[in-house]
Amino acid sequence: MIFFTTLGVWLLGFGGFTLFVDPYDMLDTPDIDGFNARKTRAHEDGYRVRVGHRLLTTEAGTIIMGSSRVADGFPRDLPDFEGGWENLGMAGTSAYELANASTLAARNDNINCVMIGMDLREFTTGTNTQATYWITPLSGDHPAISLTKLALSPHAFARALQTVIDNANEGQDDKWVHAYDEDRLRTRFEEEITKRYRFYANYEYDPERVDFLFRGVDAMLAAGKQVVMFIHPVHVWQEEAAQHVGANEEEVAFRRDVAAHLAARPELAAANNTCFDGPALQAWDFGGFNDVALTAPPAEDGLDPNPWYYVPAHYRPTLGAAILDRISGVEREAPVDANFGQRLTPDNIETLLTDIQTRRQAWLNSDDEWMTYVTDAFAQLDENPPEPEASPRVYLSDIDRRDLEARIRPILREHGAE
Amino acid sequence: MLFNSLEFLFIFLSIVLVAYYTVRRHLGHDAALSVLTLASIIFYGYWNISFIPLLLGSVLINYLLAHTIRQRGNQPWLAIGIVFNLGLIALFKYAGFFVANINAITPLDVPDPNLILPLAISFFTFQQISYLVDVSRGESEPGKLLNHTVYVTFFPQLIAGPIVRHNQIADQIADGKRKEDLGSNLSIGMTIFAIGMAKKILLADTLEPFAASGFDVAAAGGEVGALQAWTSAVCYSFQIFFDFSGYSDMAIGLGRMFGFHLPANFNAPYRATSVVDFWHRWHITLSRFLRDYLYIPLGGNRKGEHRRLINLFIVMLLGGLWHGAAWTFVIWGGLHGLGLVWCHWIDRVRPNGLFPNMRWLAAALTFLFVTFAWVFFRAENFDAAGSMLAGMAGFNGLGAGVGDEPFIGIALGLIIVWTLPDTISVFSKYLSGPTLSGVRSQLQDGWRWKPGTLSAIGVATLFFIAIINSWTIAEFIYYQF
Numbered sequence: 001m002i003f004f005t006t007l008g009v010w011l012l013g014f015g016g017f018t019l020f021v022d023p024y025d026m027l028d029t030p031d032i033d034g035f036n037a038r039k040t041r042a043h044e045d046g047y048r049v050r051v052g053h054r055l056l057t058t059e060a061g062t063i064i065m066g067s068s069r070v071a072d073g074f075p076r077d078l079p080d081f082e083g084g085w086e087n088l089g090m091a092g093t094s095a096y097e098l099a100n101a102s103t104l105a106a107r108n109d110n111i112n113c114v115m116i117g118m119d120l121r122e123f124t125t126g127t128n129t130q131a132t133y134w135i136t137p138l139s140g141d142h143p144a145i146s147l148t149k150l151a152l153s154p155h156a157f158a159r160a161l162q163t164v165i166d167n168a169n170e171g172q173d174d175k176w177v178h179a180y181d182e183d184r185l186r187t188r189f190e191e192e193i194t195k196r197y198r199f200y201a202n203y204e205y206d207p208e209r210v211d212f213l214f215r216g217v218d219a220m221l222a223a224g225k226q227v228v229m230f231i232h233p234v235h236v237w238q239e240e241a242a243q244h245v246g247a248n249e250e251e252v253a254f255r256r257d258v259a260a261h262l263a264a265r266p267e268l269a270a271a272n273n274t275c276f277d278g279p280a281l282q283a284w285d286f287g288g289f290n291d292v293a294l295t296a297p298p299a300e301d302g303l304d305p306n307p308w309y310y311v312p313a314h315y316r317p318t319l320g321a322a323i324l325d326r327i328s329g330v331e332r333e334a335p336v337d338a339n340f341g342q343r344l345t346p347d348n349i350e351t352l353l354t355d356i357q358t359r360r361q362a363w364l365n366s367d368d369e370w371m372t373y374v375t376d377a378f379a380q381l382d383e384n385p386p387e388p389e390a391s392p393r394v395y396l397s398d399i400d401r402r403d404l405e406a407r408i409r410p411i412l413r414e415h416g417a418e
Numbered sequence: 419m420l421f422n423s424l425e426f427l428f429i430f431l432s433i434v435l436v437a438y439y440t441v442r443r444h445l446g447h448d449a450a451l452s453v454l455t456l457a458s459i460i461f462y463g464y465w466n467i468s469f470i471p472l473l474l475g476s477v478l479i480n481y482l483l484a485h486t487i488r489q490r491g492n493q494p495w496l497a498i499g500i501v502f503n504l505g506l507i508a509l510f511k512y513a514g515f516f517v518a519n520i521n522a523i524t525p526l527d528v529p530d531p532n533l534i535l536p537l538a539i540s541f542f543t544f545q546q547i548s549y550l551v552d553v554s555r556g557e558s559e560p561g562k563l564l565n566h567t568v569y570v571t572f573f574p575q576l577i578a579g580p581i582v583r584h585n586q587i588a589d590q591i592a593d594g595k596r597k598e599d600l601g602s603n604l605s606i607g608m609t610i611f612a613i614g615m616a617k618k619i620l621l622a623d624t625l626e627p628f629a630a631s632g633f634d635v636a637a638a639g640g641e642v643g644a645l646q647a648w649t650s651a652v653c654y655s656f657q658i659f660f661d662f663s664g665y666s667d668m669a670i671g672l673g674r675m676f677g678f679h680l681p682a683n684f685n686a687p688y689r690a691t692s693v694v695d696f697w698h699r700w701h702i703t704l705s706r707f708l709r710d711y712l713y714i715p716l717g718g719n720r721k722g723e724h725r726r727l728i729n730l731f732i733v734m735l736l737g738g739l740w741h742g743a744a745w746t747f748v749i750w751g752g753l754h755g756l757g758l759v760w761c762h763w764i765d766r767v768r769p770n771g772l773f774p775n776m777r778w779l780a781a782a783l784t785f786l787f788v789t790f791a792w793v794f795f796r797a798e799n800f801d802a803a804g805s806m807l808a809g810m811a812g813f814n815g816l817g818a819g820v821g822d823e824p825f826i827g828i829a830l831g832l833i834i835v836w837t838l839p840d841t842i843s844v845f846s847k848y849l850s851g852p853t854l855s856g857v858r859s860q861l862q863d864g865w866r867w868k869p870g871t872l873s874a875i876g877v878a879t880l881f882f883i884a885i886i887n888s889w890t891i892a893e894f895i896y897y898q899f
Contacts, residue, residue, distance in 0.1 A: 003608060004872055006878035014886065125638075134889040145424050149889045157886075390818065392631045395638055 015151035022047040040166040041159040043176055045132035046091030047071060049150060052136025053143060055104035060086035062275045065101055066117030067093045069232050074320035077176035081276060083112060093255065095209035096128040100138050102216030103407040113226040113275035119234065120254055123209040125393045131155050140394040140407055180310045183302030193377045194386055196241035202388035205250035208396050210257040218409045219317055222417035224272035227278050228327055233286035235312035236293045237374050243360060244378045252353055257282050263346035276327050283344040288356035289363055291335035296370050305320045419464040421668045422615055422693045422888045438598060438676060448596030451568050458571040469536040470723060476506065477570050480546040484553045484560035492554040499550040503543040510535055515743035540740060542570050549584040551711055558585045565591045574672035579663055580683040583705040586852050590678050604846045605869055607674030612881035614842055616668025619884040622713060627822040629654035633760050636805035637798040643817010647809030650823035653791045654796050655830035659688065667841045670853065679852040682842040686862055688835040691780035693757030696788060708733050730808035731755035746803055750794040757787060841862035
């Protein structure tokens with residue numbers, strides 16, 4: 001009796017507290033001023049809890065998935081977007097998470113189109129998931145089971161506790177709230193030079209993760225969704241870091257692998273309701289030293305911000321809107337005109353790769369003061385290289401592949417694709 | 419359904435416990451056994467419903483064979499039964515392995531059958547082989563079909579053991595008149611279950627990423643530095659122990675909740691002072707199975723010392739193969755076979771052991787040997803095992819740093835295995851003969867559990883902590899066997 005009573009007290013107290021505070025702003029629990037009204041920590045799990053449930057419940061016809069580049073670079077919603085729109089980006093996501101998220105999107109009949117933002121970050125041999133992945137439907141659990149796990153999760157409990165403390169003393173996550181303050185962005189631009197150098201110095205590309213993601217894409221295609229994948233337009237300071245440190249081969253391999261997967265799916269059933277002109281499966285490349293990426297960093301006083309980027313790795317929603325327009329075929333003016341981003345196909349991949357190098361050379365040969373600035377900075381780092389970013393190598397396992405297939409096969413069978 | 423899953427903990431177990439005891443009280447023992455059977459089938463089918471016919475078919479065929487043996491004599495029915503059970507494993511578990519080896523050494527191109535390995539096949543086939551042999555030896559009665567079905571399918575031990583001999587549990591299953599001490603069963607059973615779950619979740623799964631890191635690099639063809647190789651190998655030694663012994667504790671705890679006493683499977687194996695001693699403490703039920711149904715029929719020690727050593731080696735090779743359809747498992751078994759041979763030889767020339775006054779050194783060396791052998795057990799293939807061993811030998815230098823966490827994990831693991839008594843010692847006062855059979859003389863000194871308010875609160879809290887840390891957890895390692 002004492003055992004069960006103690007256990008019950010712990011479970012109900014712990015779980016009840018977490019659910020009532022609702023740190024991820026998902027439930028309809030009462031918002032009490034000074035207790036939980038301000039959801040100051042809803043972002044801390046990279047929005048996984050929210051995205052995991054919203055993938056199953058959203059009524060938006062078009063969703064966009066990807067990393068923080070998507071979460072920050074596109075609006076949360078677009079009321080005028082035909083069919084509805086929802087931003088379901090997850091900070092720090094990976095191909096593993098995106099593939100499994102794709103199986104949820106495939107099951108939601110409201111979703112017609114899925115956009116997926118990509119870059120090398122999602123395809124490295126890094127950690128497959130962030131902690132809260134396992135307490136969301138992303139892991140394959142029924143939403144009710146996920147909610148129970150959420151209630152009994154130490155992560156969620158910690159966020160709930162922080163939320164209550166923040167509400168009690170009017171605190172917040174200052175680092176997150178002020179992450180994109182204009183007067184800090186120039187400093188962050190400068191910091192990215194070394195950070196990206198260190199990141200790419202230790203970067204290992206895992207082509208199996210591209211395969212993995214495309215299995216998730218297969219599920220969405222089988223369910224009649226249109227899938228539009230695109231490579232992010234990161235700033236030239238980040239692009240050049242990759243080239244300088246020697247991650248260019250990985251950039252090339254990644255693009256070729258995407259093209260190969262497109263080639264392996266030549267005859268696809270048309271999507272049930274397309275949101276963008278063109279085939280059911282598309283890939284776009286907005287990277288590669290385009291004009292937008294070559295823009296100057298923000299001024300130090302914050303009074304002359306870069307119009308397109310917060311920091312080299314994250315662009316503003318103005319650029320996200322331009323990406324949307326470009327994919328939609330909306331005419332715009334330079335630098336986000338028809339030269340901004342190209343469809344990536346098996347037929348043009350080599351031309352596209354050559355063009356990237358041509359543009360890079362043109363930039364390196366230019367007299368752009370910021371080109372000189374950043375290449376000198378990289379040269380200085382070459383003389384005294386910083387420690388590469390150390391992270392444990394994590395590879396996809398047979399269990400990972402088996403679990404994904406177990407989620408995909410029923411979808412394929414249901415839609416007659418297997 | 420994993421024991422630590424929400425579905426099992428909060429839905430399945432509660433319903434089955436309530437149903438079992440209620441039905442037993444109002445409708446009788448056989449009806450309660452039927453509830454257990456149904457629950458066990460649901461438990462098994464939760465993994466893959468299409469293999470339920472295989473499980474039940476195996477149960478029925480073995481039951482009929484046992485009765486035939488009893489009525490018509492041992493042969494050829496015993497042989498048919500053994501061939502049938504081994505044939506099942508050979509087909510589902512080893513067909514792909516055999517085909518791959520045939521294709522590798524001959525010009526043939528036999529297609530891979532690509533059969534899915536049915537969960538628990540290694541356990542329920544071995545359990546039924548022991549049943550048939552025990553019936554043929556007169557050591558056990560065939561019993562009723564319902565009882566036999568419960569014996570094989572009983573969900574606490576169905577998936578990953580302990581391998582329960584028929585005569586260890588047949589009387590318990592058949593005993594319809596026993597008075598259930600519900601409070602005792604639940605308190606002891608739940609406590610052991612909670613401890614097992616804590617071992618699995620809080621220890622084994624915490625160590626998993628540190629164990630995996632070196633092996634994953636090796637599997638991907640990379641070079642593993644000495645630091646990473648050693649920390650991965652040692653962390654894996656602890657991971658597999660806490661994982662498997664945790665599972666066995668949970669099985670014993672669950673069995674006890676229903677009033678059944680399953681045999682102990684682990685008894686502080688990393689305190690073993692020799693490989694012989696190790697196999698008296700690690701996967702005890704498998705070790706005894708191999709002894710009674712393979713080693714002794716091969717001749718045991720009755721045909722001279724040389725033959726004895728050969729028999730030991732063969733048994734361990736096959737024991738390794740039982741764990742998995744890959745040569746790395748055979749090598750692992752072979753290494754332990756060599757270890758046993760070495761120990762028996764040393765026993766002849768130095769009867770008091772190599773280090774009679776330094777048992778700690780003998781234990782440390784045994785642990786190192788076992789860790790070395792685990793490299794083959796865990797590695798994905800020979801090349802990966804070779805990479806790990808090269809790293810451990812220092813051929814790749816120290817390599818990249820691994821941080822402090824693996825060392826903290828190793829230190830914690832050593833403290834636990836070398837200073838704290840194992841679960842069956844802790845609960846020895848409340849465990850019965852069938853559970854402690856053969857291990858009572860080797861229990862460790864130290865803390866003993868006794869029921870009370872503080873221990874109930876403590877264990878409930880530990881259980882709660884394990885539950886809330888369950889959600890990222892992978893399967894039990896021995897599920898794959």
